[in-house]
Amino acid sequence: MAVDKNGKKLPPGIRQRANGRYEGRIKYQYKSYSVYADTITDTKKKMNDLKYKLQHGLYVESSKTTLDEWFETWLNVYKKNKLKKGTISTYKKQYSYMVKGKIGKKYITDIRGEHIQTLYNDLVEEDYAVSSIKIIAAILSGCFKQAFKNGLIERNPVKLAEVPSEKDKNARKAMTKEEQHVFMEYAKDSYLFNFYSVLLRTGLRNGEIRGLKFSDIDKKKRVIHIRRTLKYEEGEGYYEDTPKTKSSRRDIPLTQDVEKLLDAQKHYWGEKIVNISRYVFCTSDGKPLSRDRVQYEIDRIIKQINQSGKEFERITPHVFRHTFATRAIESGMKPQTLKAIMGHSSLAMTMDLYSHVMPDTKATEMELIAVAF
Known part of the structure; x- marks a missing residue:
């Protein structure tokens, strides 16, 4: 018969683990099952519950249960x-x-x-x-x-x-116009220069721009179709998922400067014929861009900026989305239009996240209202 850490005998089928908790074991149809609890009483109760579930076909084996299934x-x-x-x-x-x-x-x-x-x-x-x-x-x-x-x-x-x-x-951050200029100046030689430039001009999410394909660029209708987001699952690799909400599936106007950037990217890796089903932004061997690779390149560029004597805080790819929204608000874009371009599910989300503007814009707006007094 097993004993606890104090030498006290334990009920049949129960033992005390090294972490102090109790494990109760039972056998059913030649197979062993375990339950865990903080007390002997709770362990007994769980053992009885387990027996009932096994006998009535209600038992769910945890080692083979995914979160989706358990949910x-x-x-x-x-x-x-x-x-x-x-x-x-x-x-x-x-x-x-x-x-x-x-x-x-x-x-x-x-x-x-x-x-x-x-x-x-x-x-x-x-x-x-x-x-x-x-x-x-x-x-x-x-x-x-x-x-x-x-x-x-x-x-x-x-x-x-x-x-x-x-x-x-x-605490959400957007780059000031000066920071935006400095970053892009130092990013000129980066293989992701076009990537960052398109981010700043479209407000796409990181997964959306990495999942963008040449087939999504509709020059006839002058729009970019946002139809997927690129994700990565450990053990599974990269896979394409639908946008996070119904509003995220959207069309973004294709401006001339964005079109030039996308055209420049088309043959960036020296390909003469590009498969339209290929990702617009990818590695030199055509593989998907990882989130880590995009962040690493941002960190490398910022390191160069700091080494030149300029102060520049660390940013993430999402800061480019915030920056786009901030520039849009500063330029007078209507909230409903911004909502559609950003792919938000509600106008409240757009205003809540992006109604903040840069200090110089606040000052300008205050000067405009001053004439009312």
């Missing part, structure tokens, strides 16, 4: 009769938009705190409001809490991640 089980078994139909629908929609394509295919036993934190960080980077991320955090917390209660996982990874605070949203 559906959690909703249908534990929440269906407790939540309103509209709430269930909202949960499914939010999960589909913000979680499914990122960590949904991972087994719940493999998901750690850093995976949840990376998810939150990516959502901030992709323009999701902090309030929306908090909803996802609540959904995941309930989902994993139930998995923990059922003995499917040993600890709830959601507790190990921090939801971004509201002040993070207000």
Whole structure:
């Protein structure tokens, strides 16, 4: 008979692990199953629950259960009769938009705190409001809490991640006109010069511009079709996903300067005949651009700027999107037009994220209103 760390005898099938928690083991149809708990009483209860589920065909094997699968089980078994139909629908929609394509295919036993934190960080980077991320955090917390209660996982990874605070949203950065000029001046020799130039002139998301193909450039209608976003899944590689929301699937006007940049990119790697299904921006061997490669090149350019004696803070590809929006507002673009170009799902999101303008523009606007007094 097993004993605990104090030498006390434990009930049959229960042992104490090195971390202090208890493990209960049972056999059913020649196969062993385990549950975990902080106390002997809870371990016994989980063992009884497990026996019931095994005998009635309700058991879900955690080692073979993905987050997508467990999310559906959690909703249908534990929440269906407790939540309103509209709430269930909202949960499914939010999960589909913000979680499914990122960590949904991972087994719940493999998901750690850093995976949840990376998810939150990516959502901030992709323009999701902090309030929306908090909803996802609540959904995941309930989902994993139930998995923990059922003995499917040993600890709830959601507790190990921090939801971004509201002040993070207000800290969004856009380059000033001077910073924009300096960066592009030093980026002239970069193989991603056209990439950064198009970002500044279109406000595309990082995944959208990396997923852009020559077939998306419609010179006849003078638009760029945004139909996909390029993503990467560990173990799966690169794959194309639909834009994050219905509003993200959009057409952006093709201006002459953007057309010149895209034409220049067409034969950048020396190809005489370019496959229109190829990504516009890719590596020299035609492979997709990774997020890390784009960020590395930004960091390299900024390092050169700093080495020249100029101060320049680190930025991410998303700063180019913020910068486009800020230049658009400074130039007098109407909010509804900006909303359509940016691919936001609501006007409130556009104004919330991009109504901030540069200090010199604020001063100019204040001078205009001064004549009213």
